[in-house]
Amino acid sequence: MTGENEQSLAAAYALDVLEESEKAAFEQRLAASPALQQEVRELAGVVELLAYGIETATPPPALRTRILAAAGEERRAPHSAPAAVPPPRARYLPWVAAAAAIILSLGMGLAFWYERADREALETAFQAASADRLVRDARLAAQDSVLAAVLGAGVRTAGLAAPGEAPAARVYLNAERQMLVLAAHSLPPAPPGRTYQLWGLLPQGEAVSLGIFDTQPGTGQSVITFHLPAGVLPGATAVTEEPEGGSSRPTSEPRLSGQFGAN
């Protein structure tokens, strides 16, 4: 439990009014104390909400146009270099959204997330947030298992892409838990009467069905867990489009595929 003085410093820090002279020392204590980090996380959450207590003002319609015009004029290169990792300040999130958001962020294809060290930072943030008293809830068990499957040691990951295109999904293979998590982030839903099917490709060349799935219309997203049959450890996975209900064997060329790299 953080002391009262620390709590008041944390409040000032969250409100972004901590004196400059005190900031460095406070940030050092913050880095060393998960309890203090949690305090700051929660108070930052409060500060975020305070804006909603203000009498609403309507922006002029022209503002939207202006913002989009400015964005359109800019040529942005796709980000390639990993960004520096800021100190973990995971916000206090509703857990269904958080679990899926984290997994989809992992699926977005940022080099940033692929490095083991970064995944550990994410896991630390997840652990710290899970320890919060207000988050302990039996329903979390389901989300915990998905994240645990994704974040576990030894998890292998692969982007799933169409030939020559950027990945539309990412899979995480947790051999220990016999689970595979698929995070599709830009895969349009299958046409009516059709479904997507995920296949595990075994070293012998055999394709084993892992299950059927679909994505949300409008967003092309889904986070889906698949159970791996005993003894099945695919070296690669592929997605095909099949008739509704799936097929016993792939009936077409893969829509997406990807090989698990060495971790």
Add this chain to the structure above:
Amino acid sequence: MAEPHLEPPEDDYVLLGRIRTGDAAALGVLYDRHGPVAYTLAKALTGSGATAEEIVCDAFAHVWQSSATFDVQRGSPVAWLLTITRSRALDWRRKHNRQTHLLEKAASAAPDGWALPVSSPGDAPDRSAEKMETRRLVQSSLDELPEAQRRVIELAYFGGLTQTEIAAELDQPLGTVKTRMRSGMSKLRDSLRFLFAPPEP
């Protein structure tokens, strides 16, 4: 067979992911969701609609340019946006407020404070039921705060005043200000906990 899958979020993290790929339409959606509250905040802090527009424009430009560096662990995209907005608005205040270090009487230091008490629908341009509920809950939580605690938080939030500056402004001991800020923020955290809790299944 596939396990039942999680609710796919159509949330801000996903939007930000699209923004990273240069999807301007996603920036538009982010604006539709959070532009109004950012504008509200900037206008309350600067007292000027025109200035608020500049600040919000800058904030979204920053999101557009820096989205690749946004870290999920840092917090939510809207928290990031509002932090940028507030930071720029406070910078503007410091630059343009001739009385930056000559603090006015408490009553006028934050002329556009929180809307208290909870009023009738009035001019709620954003008719999303969820946002109205959020507003209602935040406003009633602020209303329930002891006046002294709310005043301290108000000066920090709207005025960007440090605890020392607040103590000078209100002519109170620093220790009292610290206690009031701590207690007030703690009370707000408790009364707003329903906005943090996991959703009902």
